[in-house]
Amino acid sequence: MELAVLEGFEGSYAIIEIDGQTRDIERRLVEPKAKEGDVLKWDGAKWMVDPEATSERSDRMKKLMDELWED
Template sequence: MQKGIIDRFEGEYAIIEFYGKTKDVLRSELPAEVKPGDTLIFEEGKVMIDTEATASRKEEIDSLMDELFEE
């Protein structure tokens, strides 16, 4: 099992970060509903969205943003 985070899309490719390094993956090989910031699980030729890890990262980022932009 390998996990990656979608950084962005460039044309027909998704740029996915795996342990600090990026890799281009054809968008057609991913679930249709993926979006930047989603955590993906790559296992035995299948790709799934890790909704728990995605939500956890979003909460952490939102918290950091709140701290950064406090008045």
């Protein structure tokens, strides 16, 4: 299963990151409720939000930020 992170939107395109490389894809190929920072999975027809992977990514990012700002 292919996973990506939604970087944002520009007009009719969504910018996603897959394995460190960004790609512009048609916005219609992304689930409408998706927002910046969500982890997406390809279901064969559309990029869908993966709530569990998004939560895990968010927790990892928060932990990294907390470690960075520790005294």
